[in-house]
Amino acid sequence: MPDAEVAMRPPDLLRPRGSNQVGMRQFNERVVLQALRVHTSLPKAELARLTGLSAQTIGLITARLEEDQLIVKQGRVRGRIGQPSVPLALNPDGAFAIGIKVGRRGAEWLLIDFAAQVRERHAVSYDFPDAQALLPAIAEHIHRLRDGLGPLAVRNVGVGLAAPFLLGGWHRTLGLSKAQSDEWNQMDLLAEVRARTDVPVSFARDTVAACVAELVGGRGHDLKSFLYIFVDTFVGGGLVIDSHLHTGAHGNAGALASLPMQSVRSGGALPPQVMAEASLWELEQRLQAGGLDTTAAYDDRALQPPHAAVTQAWLGSASLALAHAIVSSTAVLDLADVVMDGSMSRSLLQALLEQTRAALAQCNWEGLWPPQLHGGRLGAQACALGGAMLPLHANFAPDHDVFLKAA
Known part of the structure; x- marks a missing residue:
């Protein structure tokens, strides 16, 4: 198995001419490719x-x-x-990348082409990931997706891995043993995946990867700066300023799950965090308490009988928690826009957006300018899709810092 340095090299077929930086395509070529990515097709003029x-x-x-x-x-x-013009466009078969989401409730693998269209998808659900089973499955799916390209496999430029920083975090909330929690929290997931494949692998926090996908393929076309919120098993987010992803000193900017819901009181218990209310985990627990199927939290059944009453109660508390997070973030960042998406159905996202807007209207905005709240455009596949975009960006985009530095 090649070492990490060799494994991070791009395929020879796509290695640039005349460059003294391995893996870097000449800047002007990248500028042209980026223009075609943003505008879809353009004539030379x-x-x-x-x-x-x-x-x-x-x-x-x-x-x-x-x-x-x-x-x-x-x-x-x-x-x-004048003469007819001949528009130019990205060749979908020009390059490929694989995106992987490793979550607390499931894993997903996507193969995307150079135009960022999904060519193939695989997914698996679980109560909580078993490392001994999941790590070999990750490698198996990487090689299956790559090898399925046949002669085009040489144009696969890498894998983007999206996962929570601490997959075993909040183990008491999740009902996990300390051993289950420690196995993931002490693991270097990126190193484990790299050790199982010769395909270059990069890493991003799951909701940061989702933010990347929204920046490139969603609201980022219209909005230059926004707070991104992704409601998954736990809630999380990302931050875009001037069309650049800002990850913070530790790569953890936008970690809304950890935001306290109230101030700390001397000698009192720690205040609850936003994730205690605004997460699909909380909706799952409410459904379970009512003797209902917890997987309904992720599909259209959530707003249908007999799940609807439980879901409406969750919407009420989740929207208040999200409004609190948005007001708090606005006070620090002064952003004009917030984008919210999640791994729930589109109908449930729309209901959550409406109730969060109503909750925001009841907040104290004195001294602040309220932002506009928008729905995200990519849904549940945003994390894996954003992961797949990382290697495409690293090999072909002009600005290395638009998304993430190499892991």
Whole structure:
């Protein structure tokens, strides 16, 4: 098995010409690829205008990218004057990446193409992950997805792994033994996965990866700065400022689950955290107490009889907790927009958005400017999708700090 340094190299097929930094595609080529990713398709003249590069430079770059099979020509478009233009677009088969989400309730594997479209998906559910079973399964799915590409397998640029920093955290809340908790909290998950594959692997916190996906493929097209909230088994989030992901000193910015719900009182018990109310785990517990199927928390049954009454009660408390988190974050960050998504059904997300907006309207905003609350566009697959975008970004985007530094 190759060592970590060798394993982090991109495939030879995509290694750039004339670069003294291994794995780095020439900057101007990356700028052109990013413009095509944002705008879907553009003729050369428009590429030159948007990038500030000369027409001659654009011609040379696009010829090289077409030779590398990273871009393709589309059908001619006849304008009102002059010669018809030929739009250029990313070649979906130009590169591939694998995204993995390891969560407290399930794992997911996605294969995406160069246009960030999902080609294949596998998922497994569990009460809590068993490391001895899950780690081999992670490697098996990586190799199955890569090898399934056939001759295009050489264009797989890597794997992005998305998981909670402390998968075994809050073990008393989850009803886990200390041994179960310690197994995950003491594990270097990234190192364990790298040791099982020769495919380059990078890591991001799960909700940060979801934020990446929203930034690239969702509301990030319209919003430059926003707080991102993702309601999963536990709630979490991320932070985007000026179209850049900000991860903080420890990579933990946007960890809304840990935000206290009230001030600490001298000699008293620790105040509850936001995750105690605004998490699908809490909805699961309420459903279980009512003798109902807990998996309904993640699908359309949540708002249907006999689950609806329990879900409505959860919505009331979850929306108040989320409103508290949004007001607190606004006081520190002064952001104009908040994006909320989650691994629940779209109908439940819409209900949560509506009730959170109502709760925000009742908050004390004196001295603050209330932000707009938007629904996310990617849903449950956001974490795995964001994970898959990490290696694509590392190999082809112009700004290394837009998402994350290499692990």
